[in-house]
Amino acid sequence: MSAIYNEIEKYPVEWLRNLITAGHIAPGTVDGRSIVDLQPEDVQYATQAHFFAGIGIWSHALRLAGWPDDRRVWTGSCPCQPFSAVGRGKGLADERHLWPEWFRLIRECLPPIIFGEQVASPAGLEW
Numbered sequence: 001m002s003a004i005y006n007e008i009e010k011y012p013v014e015w016l017r018n019l020i021t022a023g024h025i026a027p028g029t030v031d032g033r034s035i036v037d038l039q040p041e042d043v044q045y046a047t048q049a050h051f052f053a054g055i056g057i058w059s060h061a062l063r064l065a066g067w068p069d070d071r072r073v074w075t076g077s078c079p080c081q082p083f084s085a086v087g088r089g090k091g092l093a094d095e096r097h098l099w100p101e102w103f104r105l106i107r108e109c110l111p112p113i114i115f116g117e118q119v120a121s122p123a124g125l126e127w
Helices: 010-022 057-064 099-109
Strands: 003-006 028-031 048-051 073-076 114-116
Touching (some): 010 028, 048 057
Parallel strands (some): 048 073
């Protein structure tokens, strides 16, 4: 299977599709649903699965690092608002804290390699 890019914002969804078409990121499909709505069968066979995909930086960075498009990997940049200085300061209690949803998919699909990141604030270290 090819890559899956999960992103809910309309502009990045179209941007990702354009990057795929142009060959700038790993070939695949863009899923515009919320991660809350994803089921394991939607992503478990993807060669690469990029959650909260934004503008495809994880796929691009992997390529720059020499990572082949056909090597299995999951990446994610969970929303930072719950943990950033400009967010509401609710941390784990923020409804935008979507790590539990990503972890649900990780736990059920057991991808071989996972890369993730979060803001470097004291609250972000909880994640």
